[in-house]
Amino acid sequence: MCLVITVKCAETLPPNVEGDFLDGATLSLIPQHGHYREKRTAAFNISDIQVGGCACGLLTETASWEADTWQFKLGMLPLLEETIVRIAKHSRRGFTFEAAWHGKELPHEQRVTTKELRQIIKENRVSTTTKYRVAA
Numbered sequence: 488m489c490l491v492i493t494v495k496c497a498e499t500l501p502p503n504v505e506g507d508f509l510d511g512a513t514l515s516l517i518p519q520h521g522h523y524r525e526k527r528t529a530a531f532n533i534s535d536i537q538v539g540g541c542a543c544g545l546l547t548e549t550a551s552w553e554a555d556t557w558q559f560k561l562g563m564l565p566l567l568e569e570t571i572v573r574i575a576k577h578s579r580r581g582f583t584f585e586a587a588w589h590g591k592e593l594p595h596e597q598r599v600t601t602k603e604l605r606q607i608i609k610e611n612r613v614s615t616t617t618k619y620r621v622a623a
C-alpha cells in the first residue's frame with residue numbers, strides 16, 4: 488500500500504507551473520497524463536522528489552491510514568503548504584486535494600477555502616477519509 492496525494496485542477500495550468508516544482512524543490516508535482524488534459528483539466532501527484540510518484544516519504548513512521556488524519560513529518564508541512572499556495576495561485580477555477588491510499592476512494596468531501604486548507608495542513612490535520620474541494 489502506498490499514500491498518493493492527488494490534486495485536480497478545473498483547468499490546465501501553464502507549463503511553467505510544473506517547471507517551478509522541478510527546480511530545486513523538495514516536493515515535486517508529477518502530471519498525470521491522459522484524459523485529464525483532453526478535458527482541459529490538470530491532475531498531479533504531489534510526491535517526495537527523492538521517492539518519486541508517491542507521498543510515503545512525507546509520513547512519519549507511526550502514521551496510520553486507520554487514524555482520522557495523516558501524520559506527516561513536521562518538516563514536510565511547510566513544503567506541502569507552499570505547494571498548495573502555488574497551485575492556488577494558478578488555478579483560478581478551483582481544485583481538489585486528497586491524500587489516499589493508492590486506489591482507495593475517499594467517502595467524504597468537504598468544501599474549503601485555500602486559507603482553510605493551508606490551516607489544515609499547518610496543523611497536520613489532513614483527513615484520511617475526506618477529499619477537499621477548494622473554491623476558486
Ligand SMILES: [Zn+2]
Binds near residue numbers: 490544
Ligand atoms: Zn509509496
